[in-house]
Amino acid sequence: MTAAGTWSVTLAVILGAAGGGLRYPGLVALAAGFALALGAAGLAVAGRDGLVVSTGAIMPVTRGEPVTVTVTVENRRRRRRAAGMVELPGGPAPVTLPVRRLRRAKPETASQALTDTRRGVWCLGPAVAVRRDPLGLLERRRGLAQAVTLVVHPRRVDLDPLVWSRHQWTAGAGRALPRPGLAEFERLREYVAGDDLRRVHWLSSARAGTLQVRTHVDPARAAAFVLLDTRRGSYPAGDAGDAAFEDAVDVAASVTDAYVRRRLTARLRATGGLAWPAHVGGHDSTGLLDELAAVRADDAVDDVVGRSGPAARGTAALVDTVLAQRRGSARDTGALLVVVTGPGSRDAFAAARAHRSGPAVVVRTGASVPATRLERADGRGEPVATVDLDRVDSLPALWLGLAALTHGAPG
Known part of the structure; x- marks a missing residue:
């Protein structure tokens, strides 16, 4: 029953009681009129709808991109079906699609664009047919179709893998990507002083007029290890914290994808338990964005994790994840560690120092002023490259700027 229907019932009762008590036929007639209107409304919404609703599959989209939701409605009754609407509850925003008068076996298609697409895995539906009488007094709702899933991926920005490592600082921009190996040819580049002459490709050098060096990568070794901080306390409260966390997820997706697109193995871990890929090897990023679409800030993960062992001595969640990864995979030795966190994290530099076999970068979202610098935690230890x-x-x-900052830095 709608608000108008509720008022009609109330007025019918009040006017009927007043007219009967005061013996005013006019009030009784008004009450009868409201009652008749309600009875007619009940007949209008009663009976079978005869509707069949199907919702088209929705392809995954990127955060902030609009998506169109399409619903096809068919009338299976002999008589025309009055106009109404179909609702899809849930999702980033509920979808309400108007439906015109339907003739038998004449499907109608209605669509609506969702512009506020927030990252996540959203369930739209099940579809609900809403049927109202012409006076808008009564409303009948009936579920008609299966729910559909809308996956909104994090945003990605275009990045190139960093070309430096702790043990190899370049004198030029042409050095090989992190973790050069001997397993798989990657590309030719111009010779840089100090390169192994055995890797010079003489035929290509003769064509180009300059020495060309072959670079190789080992696909079994990780070039990047991305650690995403999903602890709620690492980000500010309110809308600012939500925006900082969304940017952190976007950064993790962008960095990981940058290496995977160059056929370099990358690992992604999160303090909330996400581990991608689940197995070692390969350069296929299928499932990465789906995994990140479902990531949420976790209130249950505190700065100190675990109940025994190193955690009992105060090992923080980021450090614990780095140490576990170092113990569990020797293939990640020498990989670039990228810690993605918020301004409230107190253990990002400790996690960077715990990654002793390779370079480390700390990216902190939610900064008021963007900056890139080398920074020492509490004035101690080796500098860590940081991005605010x-x-x-x-x-x-x-x-x-980070690549330029580390150019020529000590190993």
């Missing part, structure tokens, strides 16, 4: 990120659109420029 105000929004994810600033990441490509800061990433380039």
Whole structure:
């Protein structure tokens, strides 16, 4: 029953009681009129709908991109079906699609664009047919179709893998990507002083007029290890914290995808338990964005994890994840560690120092002023490359600045 129907019932009761008590036929007639209207409304919404609703599959989209939801409605009754609407509850925003008067076996298609697509795995539906009488007094709702899933992926910005490592600082921009190996040819590049002459490709050098060196990568070894901090306490409260966390997920997706697209093995771990890929090897990023679409800030994961062992001595969640990865996979030795966290994290530098076999970068989202610098935690130890990120659109420029910042730094 709608609000108008509720008022009609109330007025019918009040006017009927007043007219009977005061013996005013006019009030009784008004009450009877409201009662007749309600009876007619009940007949209008009664009976079978005869509707068949099907919802088209929705392809995954990127956060912030619009998506169109399409519903096909068919009337299986002989008589025309009055106009109404179909609702799809749930999702980033509920979908309400108007349906015109339907003739038998004449399907009608209705669509609506969702512009506020927030990252996540959303369930739209099941579809509900809403049927109202012409006066809008009564409403009948009936579920008609199966729910559909809308997957909204994190955003990705275009990045290039960093070309430096702790044990190999370049004198030029042409050095091989991190973790050069002997297993698989990658590309030819110009010779840089100090390169192994055995890797010079003389035929290509003769064509180009300059020495060309072959670079190789070992697909079994990780070039990048991305650690995403999903602890709620690492990010500010309110909308600012939500935006910082969304940017952190975008950064993790962008960095991991940058290496995978170059056929370099990358690992992604999160303090909330996400581990991608689940197995070692391969350069296929299928499932990465689906996994990140479902990531949520976790209130249950505190700065200190575990109940025994190193955790009992105060090992923080980020450090614990780095140590576990180092113990569990020797193939990640020498990989670039990228810690993605918020301004509230207190253990990002400790996690960077725990990654002793390779270079480390700390990316902190939610900064008021974007910056890239070498920073020492509490003035101790080796400097750690840090990126203070105000929004994810600033990441490509800061990433380039990070490569320039580490140029010629000591190993």
